[in-house]
Amino acid sequence: MFLILRKKVLAPTVTQFDVKAPFIARKRKAGNFVMIRVEEGGERIPLTIADSNPAEGSITLIVQAIGGTTKLLTSKGAGDSLLDVVGPLGNPTPIENHGVVACVGGGVGTAELFPIAQALKAAGNVVHTIIGARTRELVILEQEMATCSDSVTVTTDDGSYARKGFVTDALKALLDLPGSGVHAVYAIGPLPMMKAVSNLTRTYGIATLVSLNTIMVDGTGMCGGCRLTVGGQMKFACVDGPEFDGHAVDFDELMKRNRTYVDMEKITDERHVCRLTAVRQEEIR
Amino acid sequence: MSAVNPLKPSQRMKIPRQESIEQPAAERSINFLEVSFGFDEDRAVLESQRCLECKEPYCTDGCPVGIDIRGFVTLVLQKDYVGAVQKIREANYLPAICGRVCPQESQCESLCVMGKKLTPVAIGKLERFVADYEMKHQLFTPPVVTERREEKIAVVGSGPSGLTCAAELAKMGYRVTVFEALHAVGGVLRYGIPEFRLPKEILDLETERIKALGVEVYTNFVIGRTATIDELFDEWGFKAIFLGTGAGTPTFMGMPGENLSGVYSANEFLTRVNLMGAYRFPENDTPIKIGKAVGVIGGGNTAMDAVRTARRLGAERAYLIYRRSREEMPAREEEIHHAEQEGIEFLLLTNPLRILADENNWVQGLECQRMTLGEPDESGRRRPVPIPGSEFTVELQTVIEAIGQKPNPIIQATTPGLATGKRGTVVTDAQQATSRPGIFAGGDLSRGGATVILAMRDGKVAARAIAGYLQGLNSPPP
Ligand SMILES: Cc1cc2nc3c(=O)[nH]c(=O)nc-3n(C[C@H](O)[C@H](O)[C@H](O)COP(=O)(O)OP(=O)(O)OC[C@H]3O[C@@H](n4cnc5c(N)ncnc54)[C@H](O)[C@@H]3O)c2cc1C
Ligand code: SF4
Ligand code: FES
Numbered sequence: 001m002f003l004i005l006r007k008k009v010l011a012p013t014v015t016q017f018d019v020k021a022p023f024i025a026r027k028r029k030a031g032n033f034v035m036i037r038v039e040e041g042g043e044r045i046p047l048t049i050a051d052s053n054p055a056e057g058s059i060t061l062i063v064q065a066i067g068g069t070t071k072l073l074t075s076k077g078a079g080d081s082l083l084d085v086v087g088p089l090g091n092p093t094p095i096e097n098h099g100v101v102a103c104v105g106g107g108v109g110t111a112e113l114f115p116i117a118q119a120l121k122a123a124g125n126v127v128h129t130i131i132g133a134r135t136r137e138l139v140i141l142e143q144e145m146a147t148c149s150d151s152v153t154v155t156t157d158d159g160s161y162a163r164k165g166f167v168t169d170a171l172k173a174l175l176d177l178p179g180s181g182v183h184a185v186y187a188i189g190p191l192p193m194m195k196a197v198s199n200l201t202r203t204y205g206i207a208t209l210v211s212l213n214t215i216m217v218d219g220t221g222m223c224g225g226c227r228l229t230v231g232g233q234m235k236f237a238c239v240d241g242p243e244f245d246g247h248a249v250d251f252d253e254l255m256k257r258n259r260t261y262v263d264m265e266k267i268t269d270e271r272h273v274c275r276l277t278a279v280r281q282e283e284i285r
Numbered sequence: 286m287s288a289v290n291p292l293k294p295s296q297r298m299k300i301p302r303q304e305s306i307e308q309p310a311a312e313r314s315i316n317f318l319e320v321s322f323g324f325d326e327d328r329a330v331l332e333s334q335r336c337l338e339c340k341e342p343y344c345t346d347g348c349p350v351g352i353d354i355r356g357f358v359t360l361v362l363q364k365d366y367v368g369a370v371q372k373i374r375e376a377n378y379l380p381a382i383c384g385r386v387c388p389q390e391s392q393c394e395s396l397c398v399m400g401k402k403l404t405p406v407a408i409g410k411l412e413r414f415v416a417d418y419e420m421k422h423q424l425f426t427p428p429v430v431t432e433r434r435e436e437k438i439a440v441v442g443s444g445p446s447g448l449t450c451a452a453e454l455a456k457m458g459y460r461v462t463v464f465e466a467l468h469a470v471g472g473v474l475r476y477g478i479p480e481f482r483l484p485k486e487i488l489d490l491e492t493e494r495i496k497a498l499g500v501e502v503y504t505n506f507v508i509g510r511t512a513t514i515d516e517l518f519d520e521w522g523f524k525a526i527f528l529g530t531g532a533g534t535p536t537f538m539g540m541p542g543e544n545l546s547g548v549y550s551a552n553e554f555l556t557r558v559n560l561m562g563a564y565r566f567p568e569n570d571t572p573i574k575i576g577k578a579v580g581v582i583g584g585g586n587t588a589m590d591a592v593r594t595a596r597r598l599g600a601e602r603a604y605l606i607y608r609r610s611r612e613e614m615p616a617r618e619e620e621i622h623h624a625e626q627e628g629i630e631f632l633l634l635t636n637p638l639r640i641l642a643d644e645n646n647w648v649q650g651l652e653c654q655r656m657t658l659g660e661p662d663e664s665g666r667r668r669p670v671p672i673p674g675s676e677f678t679v680e681l682q683t684v685i686e687a688i689g690q691k692p693n694p695i696i697q698a699t700t701p702g703l704a705t706g707k708r709g710t711v712v713t714d715a716q717q718a719t720s721r722p723g724i725f726a727g728g729d730l731s732r733g734g735a736t737v738i739l740a741m742r743d744g745k746v747a748a749r750a751i752a753g754y755l756q757g758l759n760s761p762p763p
Contacts, residue, residue, distance in 0.1 A: 023511050037468060041562065043570040044468075069570060084468040086505040217561070217571075220466050220507055221693050222533035223553035229544060234537060239695065253544055256646040260546040264572035 001081040002036075005058055010140045013065045014108055015074045016050070022057030024049070024087045030115040031093030031211070031243060034059070035219035037084040038076070043069045046216045046238070048112040049088060059085075062111035062140075089219045090242045093209070097124040098183040102174060103149070104167050104197055106132045106189020110141050112211060113188045114148075120186070121148040128182070129153070130170045132189065136161035168196045175204050182206060187246060191255050198246030208246035212237050215258060228254045289359055292334055300335050302404040303328040310626040314596050317480045317564060320623055323384075324407075329414040333361035336406050339398055344408060347396040349742040352376045354393055354408055361411055367424050370415040378452045379445065379741065381420060381487050384413025386478060387738050388617045420490065427497055432458035436755050439464060439523040441508045441696070444472020445737045446728030447529035448495055449744030450751075455498035457752055462523075463500060466507040469560060472531055473729075474737070476560040477552070479590050481597065482620075485559075509695035514703075514724065524758070525723045525751045528711060529744060532690045532729035538582065542640025543686075547576065547648035551583070551591040551687035558594055576682020578602040580651050582637055583687030584614035589621065591685045592629050603629050604679060608636040608656050608669045632679070634658070636671060640684055651679045692730050700724075708733050717747035718754075725751055 006018040024034060033048045051060035065074040076082070093116050101120050105113035110131050121127050129149035133139040134157045146152050153170045154162035163170060167189070174180055185208040187197040194210040201208040214226040214237040221239035228235055231248035235241065290297070306322040307313075313320050324332065342355040352373050360369035373380045389395075389409035397405035419425055436459055440451045443465040451461045469475050471488045496502060508514060508530075517523045535550030537543050554573070557563040561571035579600040581592040584607035596603040605624065607614060610633050614621060625631070634656040641650040655675035658667035692709045704712045704720035710733045711726040713719055719726050727743025729735055 023506070027511065041565075041569040043561070084505050086466065086468070086507060086511070088510060089507070217553055217556055218467065220510075220533075221695065222535070223556050224535045224537065224550040225553045227537075227544060234539075234543070257544055257546060259646075261572045261574065264566070264574065267567045267572075 001083065002085040004076055004078050004080050004082065005056075007077050010062065010111075011138050013074075014111075014138070014140055015063050015065070016111075017061045017063065017073075017076075018053075018058045019061060019082060019085060020057055021059050021085050021087075022054075024085065025052040025054045025057050025059050028052045028059060028088040029092035030095065030119040031090065032088035033090050033219070033242060034061070034085050034087030035089060035216065036061075036073075036082050036086075038069060038073050039083050042072070042083070044084070044217060044219065045069050046089075046213070046219055046242075048211070049115075050111045051115055062108060064108040086219070090238060091240075093119065093186070093211075093243055095119045095123050096184075100126040100128070100181045100183055102171060102182050102185045103127060103129045103145075104132075104171055104185060104187040104189070104193075105130070105145075106167055106187075106193040107134070107138065108140070109187075109189030109193075109211075110145070113186065114141050114144055116186055116188075117145060118148045126150050128174055128180075130155065130167050130174070132156070132167035132170075132193065134158065166196070167193060168200050171197060172200060175201075175206070184209070185246075191251055191258070194246060194249075195251035195255075198249065198251070202247050209243050210246040210249060211243045212241055212249065212254065213258075214242075214254065215260060228257070289362055290334060290336070290338060294337055297335050297337060298399070298403060300331060302335070302407055303332040303410070305410055310623075310628070313481065314593075314627040315599075317597055319484050320481050321385075323417055324410050324414040326418075329361055329366075329411060330364065332407050332411060333358050335399060336362070337398055343396040343398060344393040344406070347393040348376075349392065349738045350376045350745065352393075352412075357415070358406065358408070358411060361415060366415045366418040369411075370419045373412060373415065377738075377741065378449055379491055380412050381416035382445070382474065382483065382491065383738055383741070384409055384411075384416055385483050385487075386617075388736060390618045392738070420487070425494070427494065428456050430456060430458055430498060434458040434460070434755075436460065436524040437462065437522055438751060438755075439517050439521070439526045440529065441526065442466075442472060442529035442531055442728075442730070443470040443492075443502070444529055444531050444728060444740060445474060446531075446730075446740035446744040446747075447472070447527065448492070449741040450527045450529060450727070450748045451500045451744075452495045452498060453745050453748030454751060455495070455500045457748070459752070459755075461500045463502045464506040464508050465502065465504045466530075467560065468504050470502060470504065472529075476556045477587065477590065479555065479559055479594050481593070482590065507695065509699040514696065514700040518723070524755055525725065527717075527744070527747050527751065528696060528719070528724065528726040528730055529728045529740065530693055530696055530730050531740075532692045532710075532732075532734045534691050534693050535686070536689050536691060537686055538637065538688060540637060540639050542642060542648070545640055545642050545648050546646055547574070547682055548640060548684045549686070551581070551587045551685050552690065554591055554685050555587070555594065558598070564594075564598060573598065574683075575600055576648070578604070578679075578681035579683040579685065580604040580606050580632075580637075580679060580681045581685045581687055582606045583689075584609065584616060585687065585689075586616045586620060587690075588687035589616045589624050591687050593620075593624055593627060595683065595685065596627055596629060600683070602681070604632050604681065605629055606632045606635050606637060606651070606653065606679075608634065609666065610634055610658060613666045634669065636669065637684075638676065641678065648682050648684055649680070651681055651684055653677060653679060690729075690734055692733065716750035716753075717743055718750055723754065
């Protein structure tokens, strides 16, 4: 059992947990993830480790409640436990001094990007960060990002906050800026966003690393459920990734594959919502 | 000369080989309960009477762990079932499991003298009977560990090789810790072999017995990630390590359409169903989706388990697609037979070429080609050769590939100096020692896909070698 030490709501559907997992906290590097199971009978789902505190023996997970399992998870609080947490999995992000880099985060992807931006800054890069969200209240970690970035640009799709538009608009503006000298781009967010960023940077010939969220079961390379095509070859996201060259990833195939269980996820989701409301009603009684 | 069996050999030979009691095929192909109930006492005793009690029993030569088969069969005849299972356990710590999953027809039973002219003694079913008897009547007595030794030993992976190695070392008094990457113990016995062939209750019980020997178990612990091999030595203070991480990485055919929705590796399919309990969706959260028609590619135990599982999940047509003929299938004879009874359609001498998609990116068919058998290849089996112009399409919505696995590369990639062979296996000597002192390996990791009993054999050999290695470390240099 893995104890939840703290819980913090970052945005209406985005929650941060600090979880006791001393072995993982010691080893974790930027870019690693864990597989978790909330309770018996539950799914194994991957979550990026946003931060860790080896002294306390804790790791930080940031979760967006979108499906049954993530909603169940966000219903948990400090003092509750997660049944299983295993990691750190996946390859750490290759951190180099490129000179100038752009970090582009969309939605909760920003949480996954945060430790990478920190590491890039620490490696001596000039870091320009672009954060995108659908709307104002979904913008997360703006201040935290500012601590490790030379500039932070926020975009909202609906224009309710900061610059109206998509992250790609802001990125294009940055790349077009004379002398901006961006040498590498790190993009994490929804697949269509990472695809759009990769398409944009391809025309500029700027190396782009994306972090992929695929279907996963074990997260250790033994099921192949996480497979995708990169540069015409089959790769397993959990052991070969989760980060890949955005210019080589077959995003269209991956987006279709990720839709395999949408209808069944709805059933799980509804079931958990039912169960959660049942629990709440019990509490009220 | 026989002291126990009053029957003359000619009389024994008249007794027909006894059959297990089984769930009728029509019933069992829609449930996940165990297919076979094994022998009842009458059948077991009758079967034991068939044994000729050979002076030089060949059957034991066919057993990778050298069970005293004649000895235990004679105890069955004397109705000393607990004595019989104890005799087996001298050589094999997991009889209830081996009695169910070993390929006896190519091991002990293939060498049984009775099989020369008639049918061999049903050794596997007798083994299962005595193990089940002991379990049912709760007559198990745990081995007494007399000595305590200080050295800590790590066992990586909790499949049959790791569990056996851990049990053997614990019995010798060592302090053993098992590290398992998944959230549950058992390796393929947990996530691969389905409930209808090996009830998980049995695995749970065996695991508890091993823990009762003082073995500590860490699940959710990936060696190479959560801690490396070198950290186990340097920081955790382990003196020796056994690697039993199996061959869990699936391979794919490399044909077009493999990333469509509805295509699974057998490992993913079976893991979802067995480990994650997807057959009880939505009670359990992990989904599995299969179509009305399912095609499983391969001819081994994994393929057989996958296709029979698909049938139980409701596939109206479940095809087994294999490029050679029935004779060449590596699966256990009993599984092939059970699959046929359950209405699995065998498309033999058939090679898949590509998977066809519908407009939603789901599988809608499998294009195949017919094969014929040519000259024998290196493995001695006749090589399948395509028949030109024989292409045809099977209509189906799910494709499951069960064409083999290779070792998971995480440990090899994070352990300097560990020699690996072809297909990523870890190289060992006859004592299961690897190229690095203090590290031993066995099971599918060194063999690259073998059997439960060979994995157990390796675990046992390694346990003895580890004890020898540690004693060597302790004795002062001459
Ligand atoms: C579906 C299926 C059906 C089969 N049916 C039969 C049968 O009927 N009869 C038969 O004899 N054989 C059968 N086999 C083969 C048999 O199961 C294997 O040969 C045997 O299980 C190998 O045992 P093992 O101990 O080497 O490894 P495994 O059983 O593969 O166990 C390895 C364990 O190590 C863990 N692990 C891997 N990497 C790490 C790591 N880095 N850190 C920690 N833990 C790790 C894995 O999670 C796993 O639990 C079947 C195989 C399959 C897949
Ligand atoms: S070879 Fe067959 S008949 Fe002879 S002892 Fe073994 S089981 Fe009995
Ligand atoms: S999640 Fe199973 S292989 Fe990657």
